[in-house]
Amino acid sequence: MPTLVALVTGASSGIGEATALELAKAGYTVYAAARRVERMTHLTGSGIHPIAMDVTDDTSLQEGVDKIIADAGRLDVLVNNAGYGSYGALEDVPMDEARYQFDVNVFGAARLTQLVLPHMRAQRSGKIVNITSMGGKVHTPLGAWYHATKFALEAISDCLRLELSPFGIDVIVIEPGGIKTEWADIAAGKLRAVSSTGPYAPQGNAVANSLSAESNQRRASPPELIARTIRKAVTSRKPNTRYAVGFGAKPMIFLKDVLPDRTFDALMRRATGVPSPRP
Numbered sequence: 001m002p003t004l005v006a007l008v009t010g011a012s013s014g015i016g017e018a019t020a021l022e023l024a025k026a027g028y029t030v031y032a033a034a035r036r037v038e039r040m041t042h043l044t045g046s047g048i049h050p051i052a053m054d055v056t057d058d059t060s061l062q063e064g065v066d067k068i069i070a071d072a073g074r075l076d077v078l079v080n081n082a083g084y085g086s087y088g089a090l091e092d093v094p095m096d097e098a099r100y101q102f103d104v105n106v107f108g109a110a111r112l113t114q115l116v117l118p119h120m121r122a123q124r125s126g127k128i129v130n131i132t133s134m135g136g137k138v139h140t141p142l143g144a145w146y147h148a149t150k151f152a153l154e155a156i157s158d159c160l161r162l163e164l165s166p167f168g169i170d171v172i173v174i175e176p177g178g179i180k181t182e183w184a185d186i187a188a189g190k191l192r193a194v195s196s197t198g199p200y201a202p203q204g205n206a207v208a209n210s211l212s213a214e215s216n217q218r219r220a221s222p223p224e225l226i227a228r229t230i231r232k233a234v235t236s237r238k239p240n241t242r243y244a245v246g247f248g249a250k251p252m253i254f255l256k257d258v259l260p261d262r263t264f265d266a267l268m269r270r271a272t273g274v275p276s277p278r279p
Contacts, residue, residue: 002073004027004029005028005031005072006076007033008020008033009082009109009112010081011032016079017223018223020043023230024047026235030048031049031051031068032048032050032051033051033052035053049071056107061112065119077129078127078128080109086098086101086145086187087145087211088194089144090144092198093144094194097145102145102148102149105150106156116128120167124168125168125169127169128157128164130171130172130174133150133175136153138255138256139268141272142204161241170239172239172242174229174243176249177221177245177247177249180217184216184217188208188209191211219247225246226245255267
């Protein structure tokens with residue numbers, strides 16, 4: 001049996017880096033993709049192949065897939081992990097930033113999936129792993145654009161699962177909760193840049209402080225937990241369609257399912273320190 005080949009995006013840190021290492025330990029030939037190749041040079045010591053890839057650049061994506069096929073002759077696993085969180089009041093966030101959030105979190109994953117599918121269909125096998133978030137099922141104050149991308153990727157994954165089932169290709173959604181990565185600080189910085197002053201300042205500052213709070217970081221799960229879940233999913237003969245894992249993921253998704261909307265809204269305000277609306 002040939003050695004299986006995996007491509008992991010956003011592999012210069014956090015979940016992507018941990019996943020590349022975990023799949024390499026499992027015996028996969030791993031291509032770790034990110035814009036910042038210099039941050040991945042240490043991965044070569046684990047037998048991982050770093051490649052430059054910008055998920056918003058079509059030429060970059062095509063060249064990356066072509067290189068993998070030329071080198072390895074196949075591609076068995078795609079982990080669409082590249083993404084970031086853009087927070088801010090919808091009224092405050094420039095539309096260029098909103099579009100870029102979709103370009104990275106949704107269209108980049110969709111385009112890369114388009115490029116790998118002909119090879120997986122030819123093999124009659126493969127696994128597409130989309131990293132969404134518990135934020136693809138729940139909502140938080142001032143997270144409209146971020147949550148919109150994750151809800152969209154959840155929907156794309158469901159439709160794709162139906163499309164690809166005749167070809168022996170699995171589509172797997174990973175829904176992380178709070179994870180110890182750069183994500184929270186980046187999201188907080190984006191939020192402060194647009195909504196720390198003006199009419200949304202009370203909410204903006206509260207949510208930014210909540211995102212970067214040391215107490216939340218202490219409770220957050222390590223990215224290796226997500227990496228081990230991805231390994232379990234891609235090595236399973238019949239993987240689950242979804243895995244909610246990491247701090248808060250399962251309870252928050254459960255509460256969103258069972259609570260009335262306004263009750264869940266109030267819960268989210270309390271959790272993020274946002275002032276309650278005046279009666």
